[in-house]
Amino acid sequence: MAKHKSAKGGGEQKRRVFLNRIAKIFSVSVPRAEKIVSIKLKSSVRINRLSPMAVDEILIGLDRLGCELEPISWCDDAYFLKSEKGTLAESKLFKDGHVYIQNASSLIPALVMGPKSGEQLLDLCAAPGGKSAHMAAIAASAGAPAHIWANDALRIKKLEDVLTIFHVPNVHLSAHQGQFIDRSFDAQFDRILLDAQCSGEGMYNLSRSDALKHWTLDRVQKMAYLQQKMLSSAWKVLKPGGVLVYSTCTYGPEENEAPISRHLKHNLDASIEAIDLDIGGRMHGLKSWEGAQFHPDLKNAIRVMPSEHMEGFFVCRLRKAA
Numbered sequence: 001m002a003k004h005k006s007a008k009g010g011g012e013q014k015r016r017v018f019l020n021r022i023a024k025i026f027s028v029s030v031p032r033a034e035k036i037v038s039i040k041l042k043s044s045v046r047i048n049r050l051s052p053m054a055v056d057e058i059l060i061g062l063d064r065l066g067c068e069l070e071p072i073s074w075c076d077d078a079y080f081l082k083s084e085k086g087t088l089a090e091s092k093l094f095k096d097g098h099v100y101i102q103n104a105s106s107l108i109p110a111l112v113m114g115p116k117s118g119e120q121l122l123d124l125c126a127a128p129g130g131k132s133a134h135m136a137a138i139a140a141s142a143g144a145p146a147h148i149w150a151n152d153a154l155r156i157k158k159l160e161d162v163l164t165i166f167h168v169p170n171v172h173l174s175a176h177q178g179q180f181i182d183r184s185f186d187a188q189f190d191r192i193l194l195d196a197q198c199s200g201e202g203m204y205n206l207s208r209s210d211a212l213k214h215w216t217l218d219r220v221q222k223m224a225y226l227q228q229k230m231l232s233s234a235w236k237v238l239k240p241g242g243v244l245v246y247s248t249c250t251y252g253p254e255e256n257e258a259p260i261s262r263h264l265k266h267n268l269d270a271s272i273e274a275i276d277l278d279i280g281g282r283m284h285g286l287k288s289w290e291g292a293q294f295h296p297d298l299k300n301a302i303r304v305m306p307s308e309h310m311e312g313f314f315v316c317r318l319r320k321a322a
Contacts, residue, residue: 078107089101121190153178193247197230
């Protein structure tokens with residue numbers, strides 16, 4: 001019994017530490033922070049323009065399945081799914097790659113990246129493949145497809161399956177470790193997406209008793225170190241004048257503003273560009289954290305506060321000097 005009480009107490013202490021951090025990040029009370037991170041997230045749907053099926057036909061199919069959709073104003077071909085996703089996830093529309101089911105926040109990186117037709121693109125941590133597929137669809141809508149290198153060191157088979165199902169053309173697969181990507185490529189990419197491995201705090205739902213099972217401050221710091229290494233390596237394979245988008249689905253400034261601020265300090269050819277997307281619940285990047293001052297241009301990065309359809313997210317667009 002004593003052992004059980006000790007474990008329970010440790011879990012409560014971890015919860016308090018986590019909630020105090022969230023309250024400080026979003027400048028809210030602890031009770032408000034608890035509500036923010038206890039939301040059951042709903043999914044969204046993106047119409048796949050790479051599909052051989054016409055868009056109107058896809059929309060008719062969604063209607064027949066009883067899907068309740070609300071257009072997402074800041075993303076073409078995307079809808080908040082107001083109904084449950086179970087029926088859609090089991091349908092041929094999804095299984096045959098005509099629609100992609102994802103959280104709406106994960107639509108942001110490809111939009112911010114702004115891929116163009118014919119460009120050389122790298123998705124550094126690409127699995128399961130939704131963002132690569134979105135990048136390909138955006139580029140193809142502007143003309144000829146882009147050339148995409150989809151890389152993931154851990155889930156390459158899953159990545160291959162998704163990109164095949166969702167009709168992504170001109171894609172090359174690789175399984176290099178992201179922090180050493182410069183050992184495998186030259187500076188050849190016009191745009192790079194680094195949707196970095198992270199502690200995943202933005203996907204936590206604290207209404208679940210085991211939500212913080214794997215969360216520790218040590219793990220946050222470990223992720224931060226890996227992210228710094230990946231960012232530095234990716235920068236070396238970005239062409240002069242190119243764009244790198246850094247994103248995570250986590251809250252900790254250690255994994256968001258800190259790696260970017262450090263990168264700007266050590267790479268004078270790097271600058272942050274503003275993100276012009278009218279997303280509800282967006283905030284500026286933080287100016288400081290725990291006594292550390294961040295680069296002032298991080299005000300141009302965005303943080304997404306969790307809501308019914310949006311998981312917690314961080315996105316920053318970097319430009320390499322020409």
